[in-house]
Amino acid sequence: MLVEIRPVARLRGKTPLDVSTPLTTVLEVLRDGTVDLSRVRVVCDWIQYKENFRDVVDVRQIGPGTPDQELEVAIDLRRAAAADLADLTRRLMAHNGSPEAPDRIWLEQWLPGSQGCIWLFNRLYWQALHLWERATGRGYESALPGGASDARNEAAIRELISDLFRIWDDLSDRRALPDELYVVELGVGNGNQAKAWLDEFVVMDREHGRDYYRRLHYLMCDYSPHVLDIARKTVAEHGDHVSSLVLDATTPTTVLGFLRYKVFLVYVSNVYDNLPCDEVVSIGGEAFAVETRAFLPASAAATIAASCSIETPALPALIHKLLQIGPELLAEAMPTQFADADAAVTFWRDCWQSLRRAERFVPMRGLDSYQITPGLSGEMLRPLLDARGDLRINVNNGAVASFVDTLPLLHPYGRLVCHDLFITDVEQCRTGFRGPGKYDGSVVNWVNGPLLAHIGSRKGIDVRYAPFAHRKGTSIVTMTAQVRD
């Protein structure tokens, strides 16, 4: 049996984490059961998200689904002390580790993580953000770490603009500066970042004296037309210098293809961590895809079903209807169950709060049989998985797609700047939980920085990471990508 304790940093210090009690409890349950202990691995995480998709104990099948397959028992040490670990483990193991436990209401079939319905919840959150915010009385920024987007940090903005001026001055002196100077922001939110950026640009341009503002085109891009409407109003005073475009952040060139090799700055803040993500596990030198299956605990499902006067078995279909048409149309379609849109939002929030994901590990036939994104082979994962020992990594398919499809937009002297939750070393995957977790109504995942750097390197792009320099104690990392050579 292999026992892996990931949050090693918490084992020391003033209030060291108690590993022995929960571990002993789980091991005793396993010892008293019938499972082949030589085929069990136990992993201990410390899940930092107050809301997440995991139970305190999870059991995962490793392998092809045969009776002699291995099992992984996963413990969340943060919540272990408050839970009856022995009972939870015993109940899970009563089914010989099978996740087909009877106290779960399944919402979908087994799927790669990026295709699971948690991402439909995530999409709905951004589509119906105004309704969620109205129900909670809180703006989405308050759910971010630090309670505000780092995108509006003035010092960070000044630094970016200074860098642009330096490049433009140099190109201008060589008579190589284009007439139109394009800046693109992906995931524009409420437009506050764009406004802060443009306001600062005007001030600095006046001081600089080269009248770059006259030539500036700022393109605000977002998935949601509603969000763009709000953003447009926010930056109204910058008039003709700003355009807004609806686009999917994972495929920017479908809309921005006309700007190929023309954009000097693509700016992305807190977007990558919120895009669909697969996970891959390497155990004993073999690669496994993490398949997931969303469910509601049976007790929570019964409560939610009762609250809208339906039978529990009908709940999955109702949830998928919500995810498909949103709370406003759901209330219109089912007035008996939902008096108004707010009632449907309450239903949505209740489901979100109780939502869980089971996992199983499925052998990969070969990394090149897996596509990270269309046209990008899983071979790109090899250098990361070849690192020593067992490892579980985020593939961040949505972030990779966005990154890869953004690079062609960059002018030869352009750069992509991204503030987000990046891991910068695969070792961080061994020592911490990297998601997914729940923000208010959306998903958060740490972004696999070494993977993006590796992909960038293959495409002639230097990718650098640095701690966000303008706020102390933040987990945010700044990624800068620009053409090598």
Add this chain to the structure above:
Amino acid sequence: MLLPTTVVGSYSVPEWLERLKTDFYRKRLSAAHLSDIEDVAIKAAIKDQERAGIDIVSDGELRRDNDVDYLLARMPGVRPTTTVKSYYFDYYDLALTTPLTEQPVGLAEDFRFTREQTDKPIKFSFTGPFSLSRRIRDEAYGDRAELVRALARALNAEAHDLVRAGATMLQIDEPFLAGYPEQVALAVEAINIVTAGVEATWGLHVCYGNRYARPSWEGHYTFLFPTVLDARVDQLILEFARKGDEDLPAIADLGWDRALGLGVLDVKTEDVETSERVAKRISRALEVIDADKLIINPDCGLRHVTPPVARAKLRAMVEGAAVVRHRLLGTSEDLVAAGDSAAAD
């Protein structure tokens, strides 16, 4: 032949070959094994070109790690600061510690191998002295212009060696020149050193860069003029498919009366041009350039597109050229129709 089709140099590098070449630079594959693999890949590249109907073929530069190091790193006196690369295609950091000799580095051997594989005419290309000079730290000359001239003399020796091996069509690539438009005079002076006394048809390829399928520079070809008129070359090979052909009239107006290699395939995209689009691009060029001066080629090397895309692009190019050739050799009405069709593009 009217409107001959050719390639600019490099050919598609399959992903498996890329991995093996990278393995070599990470010391996981022997040089002998890599050489065998490259032999097979070159044969396949030539076959692809022949099957597509290309009139003048190349070895696809498939032995080369990139456009600079394959030549520079083998020149006596040039020293890489490290011999390990993350990707085979990455550039070394190179330093020149002693003056260059005029000793060929062995490109002729590559040509001989290619010659054995095909009966088609072969074009053999190598990077020019100006671009090579931009990737080297000079600790020998102390004067960059002198370094460029010394590189040109070394390449002249290489060219003589190639001609002795049977080469008749040589192409100098200057992918860095567009980034230093103020140094065209030096580049042209060096090109004339390279070509001096070498009995071959010479082409000069100037593009805006193709590292990792991205342009390195932006601008207009007018920067070449009038200096490039002094270059002792027979063909100027330029990219127009990606950039558009707005520079074409200027090139004619500024006095270029020799052959022009017309880039009709965008090599930075996997989108495959139709033969109709190729034909229109050629027809538009014919409005300002005489047909007997036009050579049809991709914008640059095809190394960054996948093999199926490279094959499809070449087929489209050959078919497009054939359509225009047929029109030109047909009736005068056909010629007018070609012009009308082009105007609609």
